Amino acid sequence: MPELPEVETTRKGIQPKVEGQAIQKIIVRNGKLRWPVDPHLEQKLPGLVILSVKRRAKYLLLETEQGHLIVHLGMSGNLRVLPQQEPAVKHDHIDLVLENGFLLRYHDPRRFGSWLWTDKPIQEHALLKSLGPEPLTDDFHSQYLYQALQGRKTAIKTFIMNNHIVVGVGNIYANESLFLSGIHPTRPAQSLTRKEATRLTSHIKTVLKAAIEQGGTTLKDFLTPDGKPGYFEQKLHVYGREGRPCLQCQETVEKVVLNQRAAYFCSNCQS
C-alpha cells in the first residue's frame, strides 16, 4: 500500500483534520511495531498541539511544541481520521485521540511500520539524517544521479531503491521508471550513460507525480472506513505482469529477484 504517493496522499488527507488539534490521549493496543512504541508517550502527549503534518521520504512527521512523532506505514499500514466512537477492529494498533471529537487511527496487519518520538531537531534523527534527496525536488537532478552512479556495481534497480541515494522509490515505481527509461533492472549502476541517467531521473519524477495525482483523486475519501485502493493498477506497464505481453511490444514480461525484491521487465524494451 504505502508507496511514496500514498504516504503523500495520506499526509494531505489527515492534515486538515489534525493540524492545530490538541492531543487528548494516545491509545496503544499493540506497541510491538518495527520498534517498540515508547510507553512514556502516554504521559508525554496529552495536551500537546499538532502544529504541522509533514513528510520526509515515507515518514510522516507530526510536529508538536515538545517534539515530533515520526510515523512510518511499513508495508501494510494506513492512517485514517475517524469519529471517536468508531469501534476498533483487528490490527487497529494505535489511536491518537484529538480534542475535536476525532481520532487518528493507525492500522497495520504486518506491523512493519513505526511510531517514534523525538524531542531533538527532527533532521538530526538517526532515521532521517542520512537520507538522500526527495525525488520531486530540484535537489534530485540528472547530474546528481549520474555522479552517484559512479563506481557502484549494484543492480540499478537496487540502487534507485536505496534511500541514501534518493528517497521514496519503492518496488513498483523502481520497476516502472526503469521500464519507461528502457533500462534493464539488473544493469550495474555504474554502466549507465549520462543520457540514461537523465532519462531515469525524469521518469522517476513523472511516474511518482502521476501516481500522486491518481492517489489524490481516487483516494480522496480514504478517510472513510472503506479504502480498497488498487488505483494505480491500470497504469502499470510491467509491475506484477510476469508472463503477460509487454504493453509496448507484446513480448513476454519477465521476472527476476534482485535484493529479495521482484524485478519485472521486458527484455525487448529494456537493455
Add this chain to the structure above:
DNA sequence: CGAGCAACCTGCATGC
C-alpha cells in the same frame, strides 16, 4: 566503505 541478505509479521493465493 560497498554488497548481499536475514529478519521483522500477517494475510492471501495456490497447490497437493
Add this chain to the structure above:
DNA sequence: TGCATGCAGGTTGCTC
C-alpha cells in the same frame, strides 16, 4: 477441507 508453501507496497542491521 486442511495444510504447506511462497509471496507481498519497506527498511535496518548484520556479515563478509
